[in-house]
Amino acid sequence: MNRNVEKWTINRACIFIVLIFLCANTGRCLREGEDGKIDSPVPIVLWHGMGDSCCFSFSLGKIQEILQNEIPGVYINSIRIGDNVIEDVENSYFGNINEQIQRVCEQLSQDTRLQNGYNAVGFSQGAQFLRAVAQRCPDPPMLNLISLGGQHQGVFGIPKCSDTSRLCNYMRRMLHLGAYLWYIQESLVQAAYWHDPLKEDEYRKKNIFLADINNENTISAEYKDNLQKLRTLVLVKFENDTMVEPTESEWFGFYKPGQTKEIQKLQQSELYQQDWLGLRAMEVAGKLHYLSLPGDHLQFTATWFVENIIKKYLV
Template sequence: MAYAFFAFFACVVLAYGDQIPAVLWHGMGDSCCNPLSLGRIEKMIVDKIPGIYVKSISIGDNIIEDTFNGFFKNANEQIDIVCAQLKADPKLANGYNAMGFSQGGQFWRAVAQRCPTPPMFNLVSVGGQHQGVFGFPRCPGSEALCEMVRKLLNYGVYERYVQDNLVQAEYWQDPLNETEYRKYSVFLADINQENVKNATYKENLMKLKNFVMVKFLQDTMVQPKESEWFGFYKPGQDKETFTLQESPLYMEDWLGLKEMDAAGKLHFLTSDTDHLQFNDTFFNNELLPFLK
């Protein structure tokens, strides 16, 4: 009996001593396995946390498909695909930490709200546009892809075809036409609870132990950069911005962020650089601790 007890105790210690897996999601114009971006991040994590299992999300069967789908596959469909991938991976059955870059950060939040199984413990959003964007200043993809995106946005960002088929349109928030945005947005208005208030979204997001948001102070990609901390333009214009704490989303606590903030679960980090331009020291000191 004594042997059985100690064997059981050893198993428990081993189970709790294992590193929590980390799952990464790239941004627009990138892919799961680019050795200069997500591949490098994965290597940094593995080098600093020996034995950790790292998974990098891919929407498609190869790098080309994954990159293309970052522009042209409906965001809601992407969330469904990722939820299925997470559930199908036995190494994630006991939970994981999520790290997303640019649009990958806000997509992870949608996963946290919609797919509580397996459990997400920490969410690290690196430049994620949680209030969306109003502007498309630079594009990290190929010239042909970027030109196609611009034409579709110019055609009519809230047209049904564009909303269903252009990822960036699905988190485009027009402060000059909020009524149209709320009526026709197929993704952002839903996850931000701007129409129907889904109690499950709030309940699921509040299960996070930590929600980390990185804002890039010199960001020339995300307009406005305040979106990376849930801020945005004040209604009716595109110059002055409000903070998360000044928004109805926070004050009326549509997503539980006010309660999470009071509990110390929200972490607002800054990097005095352009979009996603952080160095190894910033990553190791500020972000990596949330993956341990």
């Protein structure tokens, strides 16, 4: 063997051994590309919640800072819909969510740094929107999806609204009467995941988003197959959540059809028993993970996020 070639081979082997040692001892494993070069850590896509933006320093800007400190060199794409943060906030309330998701799919497909796959972290409504991305747009591939307070069975309640408030009861009646009007569905983002258990038939027929991604009308084999391509789907529930009603929606639970008192868990639902989305298969395969923590909506510490999300699923 040529001495230069032999030396190169030995050096490469030594580097490989060192990388294995570092991976085993730090948990920070780099990926090797097809050309033999060492790639950067798995990229991360973030999608914020209602009334938030991609880039506020006190919300997702802080999350991005934590991620970059814990995963040096990681590339982060924090989704922004609109030309600036103000438009991004407005678009979290107004617009057709299906059109927004399609726009995000196009943005992700054109991002060359995501082509080998990415991890996704969704905050509140951003979680179910990222699930829609996983189901509808498998290229580039989403590897792990972290849902922080996502409303995967929708909501049936006004945030921080008590049953004794006359204003809240009025708003609730208005949504009860008009949430499924086509122009409300196509112009108000939250209406697209408003799930009225007293009007299940109307919800399934007229809801333009949630009923579709949950395969509640026509079973899409593509949605089901694409979701099961995830390595893990992590569902984080906030036990004292005052924003999401019912809170169990964060674990795919919801009211039993026809009433608003009794909650059924995911495993008791048709969604699971008929396996419309493949969630039962994912659970059997160990891909479906449930986490919970005390506190209100999206109230978690940096330490909790590092220990329970970053180190377990993103590094």
